[in-house]
Amino acid sequence: MNRRTLTKSAVLATALLLTGGTGLAPxxxxxxxxxxxxxLPAPTGPYATGVTALYLVDRSRPDPWEPKIPVREVLVTVFHPARTVRGRPAAPQWTQGAAELFGQLAPQAGHRELPAAGVDWAATATHSRKLAPATGGRRPVLLYSPGGGDPGALGTGLAEDLASHGYVVVVVDHPGDGLAVEFPCGTSGRDTVRATVFRDDPRAHPAMFRTAIDTRIADIRFVLDQLEVLAAGRNPDALGRALPEHLGRALDLRRVGVYGHSAGGTAVAEALYEDRRVGAAVTMEGYLDYAPEGPGRPGELFPVARHGVDRPLLLLGTDGFRSEELDRSWSAVLARSGGRVRRRQLDDSSHWVFTDYAAFAPQLQTAALMTAEGRNKLVGPIDPARSVPAVRGQVRSFFDRHLPARRA
Structure with missing residues (x-):
């Protein structure tokens, strides 16, 4: 199976990150x-981080979920190493409208373990500063695709940590799929705050799952196109909003990686296979097969699993989510990639430990807003002092090896 179980000693050595190295409790x-x-846990790298949002419009394709929208809109949040953050306000994790809708829908849309009230999601601050100027030198670029139905905001902690170590990290929101997405402007055919079309697990609906993954792959490739526009000195934001100084100059598009969780993990693995601009990928519990068309029937393998890859791919999993179905598709890509694929497993954990729920669920449990059973279902019993550095360490060490940020 070519996997290695992460040990407690390996991750405890980096547990100080949860408080920025103070050694205090998480x-x-x-x-x-x-x-x-x-x-959110503090980033651990030597750089302060800046952040900005981009509203991107692809006029070559319609929205796949809403026939009234003739174009595909994609929202991204860019975290980058900052030259200075002086005078720049800290950015919130969520926009106000997305936070409110997330608080309403999340306990109903597959996460019944989350509290229906008592949490002010909109008040959570990031460690990044709005429109802070980028550092000098070209930096590797990493794109993140979140889990099916999840908003990109739930990947903030990992994105900030990677940016603090010298990467430019682009978090992609997939409207219509993401639970709650707020646009910076209105348009006909949609609300300013858009809810997910999913009502349950999209893998229970083969056609919907296929549309979701195909759309995500197209979104990722479109975002790469728009980053090329940015690197060329132009502003790809459809509203022409201000950008951080030197952001375009910071992008080294010769060193591009992608990482994703669940459906996002599926999409980034296939993007690695399809797009030569992508040099390395991390999939965190993404199935590499289409949803089965019927009970007891295996799903058709994606091309990445049927044919393997010729560039590095890391498969990150948990013992709490492992299944015969997932093993089948992962074993296929492992067998066909000539040693370029590695598999790692985090024990005492479950599926959403790869998101900010890893830190949030224990906090909600301590506040008596989540049961131990609910926390374990969401992220597992693992302590965030182990899980957060373990996930960060695995992702960062992989990209440091294949797309090192230290080369300017």
Whole structure:
């Protein structure tokens, strides 16, 4: 199977990251006005981080989920190493509208273990500063695709940590798929705050799953196109909004990696196979087959699993989510890639440990807003002092090896 179980000793050595190296207990949720405000773990790298949002419009294809929208809109959040953050305000993790809709829908849309009230998601701050100027030198670029139905905001902690170590990280939101996405402008055919079309697991609906993955791959490739526009000195934002100084100059598009969780993990692995601009990929529990068409029938393998890859791919999993179905597609790509694929497993954990729920769920449990059973279902019993550095360490060490940020 070519996998290695992460040991406690390996991850405890880096557990100080949860408090920025202070050695104190992991960050706990704050309380404001009677509501709990979840806190993100601190980044661990030497760089302060800046952040900006881009609204990108692909006029070559319609929206796949809403026939009234004639173009495909994609939202991205870009985290980057900052030259200075002086005078720049900290960015919130969520926009106000997305946070409100997320708080309403998340406990109903597959995460019934989350509290329906008592959490002020909109008040959670990132460690990144709005429109902070980028550092000098070209930096490797990493694109992140979140899990099916998840908003990109749930990948903030890992994105910030990677940026603090010298990467430019582009978090992609996939409207219509993501649970709650807020646009910077209105248009006919959609609301400003758009909810997911999913009502349950999209793998239970083969046609929907196929549309979701195909759309995500196209979104990733379109975002790469728009990053080329940015690197060439032009502004790809459809509204022409201000960009951080020197952001375009910071992009080294000769060193591009992709990473994703669940459906995002499926999409980035296939993007690695299809697009030669991508040099390396990490899939965190993404199936590499289409959804089965019927009970007891295996799903058709994606080309990445049928044919293998000629560039590095890391498969990250948990013992709590492992299944015969996942093993089948992962074993296929392992067998066909000539040693370029590695598999790793984090024990005592479950599927959403690869997201910010790894830090948030224990905070909500401590605040008596989540049961131990709910926390274990979401992220497993693993302590965030182990899980957060383990995930960060695996992803960063992989990209450091194949797309090193230290080369400017």
């Amino acid at each position: 960050a706990r949720a704050a309380t404001e006005g009677g509501a709990v405000v979840p806190r």
